[in-house]
Amino acid sequence: MPSLIFLGSVIEGYAADEILKSALSWNADLIIMGAHNKNQYGRFFGSVSGKVSNLAQCPVVVVRPAKPLPMVRAKSMSQKTS
Helix, strand or coil: CCCCCCCCCCCCCCHHHHHHHHHHHHCCCCEEEECCCCCHHHHHHCCHHHHHHHHCCCCEEEECCCCCCCCCCCCCHHHCCC
């Protein structure tokens, strides 16, 4: 049965470059990372997850935050429609 090994570290530098260098040095089989768009400029100039997914030599899974569900009030029994 294959085993899973998770590695992590704190490194200073430009995030995409450091993630790519670390993945190469660790001989990573997969990169899993989060993504979010803070503003319109991030989409125009590119993103860390975009650069990593385009340049990585292994598969990259980008996880985006779920959209919050709208608040819905339940109808009381007296408001029930027939």
